[in-house]
Amino acid sequence: MSQTVSTSPKDRVLIFDTTLRDGEQCPGATMTFEEKLEVAELLDNIGVDIIEAGFPIASDGDFEAVSEIARRVKRATVAGLARAAFKDIDRCGEAVKHAHRARIHTFISTSPLHMKFKLQKSPEQVLEMIAATVTRARNWVEDVEWSAEDGTRTEHDYLCRCVETAIRAGATTINIPDTVGYAVPEEYEALFKMVRNRVPNADKAVFSVHCHNDLGLAVANSLAGVKGGARQIECTINGIGERAGNAALEEIVMAMRVRGDVLPFESEIVTPMLTRASKLVAAVTNFPVQYNKAIVGKNAFAHESGIHQDGMLKNAQTYEIMTPESVGVTKTSLVMGKHSGRAAFRAKLKDLGYELGDNALEDAFNRFKDLADRKKHVYDEDIEALVDEEIVNSQDRIKVVALTVIAGTMGPQSATLTLDIGGSHQTTQATGNGPVDAIFNAIHKLVPHEAVLELFQVHAVTEGTDAQAEVSVRLTADGKSVTGKGADPDTLVASARAYLSSLNKLMMKRGKTKPDQQIPA
Structure with a gap:
């Protein structure tokens, strides 16, 4: 697929956002159908070039979400992920076929470790699978991306053979991911230079980076890969993703913008929308952004040190290398x-x-x-x-109607709780080892379940004793983990709302209810 030719002296770098696919694989970060559509719309509006909308073969829900995103996105390419199997590729092709621009992203492991223990395939068998599956994908779409899973731990000679095979079969983008976050910038840059120099048909494809953050080097490695010749960066909003996460889109984009002197690359991201994108993804995934997170963290443009404050008053550039407004703060x-x-x-x-x-x-x-x-x-x-x-929480079928808590040094503490369950009000009273425990026990009485509480976290939204409390609750059942969030000036009310938010999501995820059905008490 031909790419847009930039008239800028800086090289154009494509931004491939995988928040809806790799980001959602982060434990507890599952989004609803409506939330995925909302995130996709925002990604399209901020200038993302390729939106990886999901993994269509994974579930009917994922297929439906990718299909609807493909229909709705107006500007960006919509990609779906597929393993090196015909059924995966056909399912992906069906999901993205209505997109204005469609891409199938197929992958297979190429490292000795993965081929031996994960695939149980020989190197020659893997080469045959690459040729067959990329060809199959090209029968569906013109834009095919192929990825060498665990590419940074793949033997160089074999990696070159794989890349050459994929391009010959019709791949238009070649992704060499640092799947386990093992690389360091110098070797990742050298890896791209090596492959692009050694593979005879390398000029027929765009090369891509996809870096995980296990050693905290995802952004640095991504930028190093671009210096090595890659012209697509795969990343996520807030850096969410499996294990330690992915390279953060906002950090990559602003690094190229602020340090254009040493990184002569540009994207089409509308940077004043970065903070809004960060807040939306944090809200729908219930993954709060750490205060000192670069670019979009609460403290990214905060100055408490007297020396820093004095400098800021005299000239903001003394301690700020970008303006808050440039990222939407x-x-x-x-x-x-x-x-x-x-x-x-x-x-x-x-x-x-x-x-x-x-x-x-x-x-x-x-x-x-x-x-x-x-x-x-x-x-x-x-x-x-x-x-x-x-x-x-607008789609929740169980909501707090009223809550009264009796707490103090003389236990046990008790909670009287009324819930709206599918339009019917039900009330109960329960005791517990503390007011929060009493509230959660009351919820359990009204809505029996086997979920296990994994996380209970409280933080103040603003300063002051009357500040709203924002509570995050993570529940796990049957190996599935979801996180809910609630906010209220009363910490106990916020706790009840957060628990119910998580419980609603978990019950929907397990198929115990449909949006138009009542949840049984």
């Missing part, structure tokens, strides 16, 4: 309160990057007014937490 304001109307609230949401329909706006506005009655100052972060929770 705006200063927190205190203009919203209980006297604010719908028009002002809608305008504030637009400033924060949210576009809600009438019903969702009304629900969010009512919750905002309730919050404003309970909290002296309503910060932008409060509104973001409120709306993000509304978006993530």
